[in-house]
Amino acid sequence: MNPISIWHSLWQLIRYNQRLYWADTILWLFIAGLPALPGLIIREFFNALTNESSFLLSIWGWIALFLGIGLARIVAIFTGCITKTQHRFTMSSLIRHNLLMGLMNRPGAEPLTDRGNSDRSVSPGAIISFFRDDAYQLENNVVFTNEIFGEAVFAVGSLVLLLSINAQITLLVFLPLILIIIILQRISDRLKLYRRASRQATQQVTSMVGEMFSAVQAIKVANAEESVLARLRQTCDRRQQLMVRDRLLTAILESSFENLVSIGTGVILLFAAWLMRSPNDSLSVGDLALFIYYLSYITNFFAFGGEFLAQTKQSEVSLERMAGLIDSEGSGITAHHRLYLKPIAKQTPKLPRIQSLPLLESDRLQDLLALNLTYCYPGTNRGITDVSLRLRRGSFTVITGQVGSGKTTLLRVLMGLLPMQSGEIYWNGQKVNNPSQFFAPPRSAYTPQVPQLFSNTLRENILLGLEKSNEELEMAIALAVFDRDLATMPNGLNTPIGVKGMRLSGGQLQRAATARMLIRQPDLLVFDDLSSALDVETEQKLWSRLFSIHSANPNWTPTYLVVSHRRSVLDCSDRIILLDRGRVEMTGTFDDLPSTYF
Numbered sequence: 001m002n003p004i005s006i007w008h009s010l011w012q013l014i015r016y017n018q019r020l021y022w023a024d025t026i027l028w029l030f031i032a033g034l035p036a037l038p039g040l041i042i043r044e045f046f047n048a049l050t051n052e053s054s055f056l057l058s059i060w061g062w063i064a065l066f067l068g069i070g071l072a073r074i075v076a077i078f079t080g081c082i083t084k085t086q087h088r089f090t091m092s093s094l095i096r097h098n099l100l101m102g103l104m105n106r107p108g109a110e111p112l113t114d115r116g117n118s119d120r121s122v123s124p125g126a127i128i129s130f131f132r133d134d135a136y137q138l139e140n141n142v143v144f145t146n147e148i149f150g151e152a153v154f155a156v157g158s159l160v161l162l163l164s165i166n167a168q169i170t171l172l173v174f175l176p177l178i179l180i181i182i183i184l185q186r187i188s189d190r191l192k193l194y195r196r197a198s199r200q201a202t203q204q205v206t207s208m209v210g211e212m213f214s215a216v217q218a219i220k221v222a223n224a225e226e227s228v229l230a231r232l233r234q235t236c237d238r239r240q241q242l243m244v245r246d247r248l249l250t251a252i253l254e255s256s257f258e259n260l261v262s263i264g265t266g267v268i269l270l271f272a273a274w275l276m277r278s279p280n281d282s283l284s285v286g287d288l289a290l291f292i293y294y295l296s297y298i299t300n301f302f303a304f305g306g307e308f309l310a311q312t313k314q315s316e317v318s319l320e321r322m323a324g325l326i327d328s329e330g331s332g333i334t335a336h337h338r339l340y341l342k343p344i345a346k347q348t349p350k351l352p353r354i355q356s357l358p359l360l361e362s363d364r365l366q367d368l369l370a371l372n373l374t375y376c377y378p379g380t381n382r383g384i385t386d387v388s389l390r391l392r393r394g395s396f397t398v399i400t401g402q403v404g405s406g407k408t409t410l411l412r413v414l415m416g417l418l419p420m421q422s423g424e425i426y427w428n429g430q431k432v433n434n435p436s437q438f439f440a441p442p443r444s445a446y447t448p449q450v451p452q453l454f455s456n457t458l459r460e461n462i463l464l465g466l467e468k469s470n471e472e473l474e475m476a477i478a479l480a481v482f483d484r485d486l487a488t489m490p491n492g493l494n495t496p497i498g499v500k501g502m503r504l505s506g507g508q509l510q511r512a513a514t515a516r517m518l519i520r521q522p523d524l525l526v527f528d529d530l531s532s533a534l535d536v537e538t539e540q541k542l543w544s545r546l547f548s549i550h551s552a553n554p555n556w557t558p559t560y561l562v563v564s565h566r567r568s569v570l571d572c573s574d575r576i577i578l579l580d581r582g583r584v585e586m587t588g589t590f591d592d593l594p595s596t597y598f
């Protein structure tokens with residue numbers, strides 16, 4: 001994988017909305033540049049006092065001129081705030097969008113890891129620090145570029161002006177710059193090291209808070225409140241130390257740059273004063289005033305530039321972290337995608353409709369072949385090895401085996417939810433190169449042992465943004481044997497089901513997830529052990545409704561792949577795959593199962 005270039009990434013971000021970027025840049029040029037005008041006025045004013053200027057104004061004229069410039073700057077600042085806010089929001093939205101898309105495109109059951117941190121696993125709680133802090137860091141860095149651009153333009157202008165007044169003194173301004181560059185070079189590794197450590201410490205805290213909240217019951221049952229809190233305190237203390245170290249280094253650097261340029265300015269002015277005392281001095285009082293005024297433009301730019309470079313080093317850490325999380329190059333974080341944000345003074349664009357397009361006839365499942373699928377969980381020899389299977393259109397295949405024999409792993413590898421380490425999958429004879437994107441509705445749908453539902457209404461959970469008629473919704477609910485349960489809910493489909501569906505029973509959760517699956521009318525229906533949450537009668541009813549799909553709807557011929565231990569399910573299967581310690585022990589029918597199985 002190519003190393004990530006922060007400069008290239010910043011350029012990619014700048015290019016995303018160039019109109020907005022340049023509008024903001026021009027406004028910030030005004031904001032940075034308007035204070036330069038008083039410098040010229042000051043020169044004329046002082047020269048007028050010593051009769052060296054032909055630009056004569058009354059005292060009110062001078063005041064009006066200053067006020068006019070001040071007013072223009074206020075207007076520029078207000079307008080600049082609008083463009084700046086929009087630009088900031090656009091930048092962080094793009095980064096967060098890409099981060100989210102990267103996470104969505106990963107094999108869904110693979111644990112999240114931080115490649116930049118020895119492949120340590122990242123808990124869902126810790127993701128916050130990537131989305132919040134790292135995205136913000138990059139956003140800050142991009143918007144800094146147009147401010148620094150404005151500063152640079154005026155610094156160069158000032159430099160030219162000062163060189164024309166006195167080149168000797170002007171060249172002295174480069175002394176602080178040289179020192180700033182030396183300091184930055186020496187400190188850049190440490191800057192990155194401290195930033196990485198503080199980000200990881202934040203990640204540990206958010207991760208622990210997330211785990212604690214999702215395990216409140218377990219903590220209480222174990223009477224472990226004190227020790228969990230002590231551990232949290234320890235993690236927070238460590239974060240505090242690392243954050244202080246990181247912030248302190250940044251603050252020391254910033255103040256060093258500012259002090260360096262201030263001291264440099266002092267030295268230059270002393271030198272200028274000394275020059276003015278010499279008999280062949282060519283510096284007028286107005287020139288000196290102008291010199292003092294414009295000198296700060298150049299020196300401030302150096303201090304600002306130093307801070308910008310230090311910030312860029314820290315952004316490099318953020319970029320590496322985010323790219324490591326989604327296992328992509330840095331370009332994945334800054335890739336251009338449409339965002340549907342509200343533009344300034346325009347209506348918010350409409351989001352595209354989510355439609356489930358029917359499969360082409362040629363794409364419908366006729367034959368699914370998986371050859372030698374192998375996957376071992378990281379750091380273990382557990383998982384599945386060399387598992388092959390074949391599914392024909394309309395068939396009913398059951399995967400069975402002892403607890404821990406690899407049934408769930410096999411389904412996940414086949415569906416692309418875990419990345420296979422070796423093996424091949426063919427859909428109608430065509431090789432499937434990216435199972436995680438291929439095995440999705442309307443080709444296939446999967447209900448895991450513990451389905452994930454969201455804190456929303458039942459309708460939203462089943463549709464997940466899909467546009468379907470009420471009849472289709474009702475049909476999917478009836479097929480999933482959820483109709484009776486629904487009839488007892490006063491708000492029907494508009495019933496909120498609570499966080500992760502906690503207001504539903506285990507069986508209701510599983511059947512709601514089944515309805516979510518069926519409304520998409522997939523060709524391949526994959527279930528992981530429905531019997532874990534359903535009683536025998538409900539499960540039987542569910543199977544009889546699922547098997548009636550084709551007769552009720554001849555355009556839909558589902559193929560079934562299920563994990564089950566239940567005799568009744570095994571008995572009506574076309575094919576059984578018996579797994580043992582991650583390998584296929586037997587492929588056959590119910591009668592072929594070894595007598596020791598039951």
Ligand SMILES: Nc1ncnc2c1ncn2[C@@H]1O[C@H](COP(=O)(O)OP(=O)(O)OP(=O)(O)O)[C@@H](O)[C@H]1O
Pocket residue numbers: 377378380382383401402403404405406407408409410
């Ligand atoms: N995330 C994981 N990390 C490490 N090992 C795992 C992980 N998940 C499962 N395993 C191990 O992989 C093996 C297969 O697990 P799997 O969940 O596929 O079995 P299973 O047959 O579906 O079990 P069950 O009948 O309990 O659902 C087991 O030995 C299990 O301990």
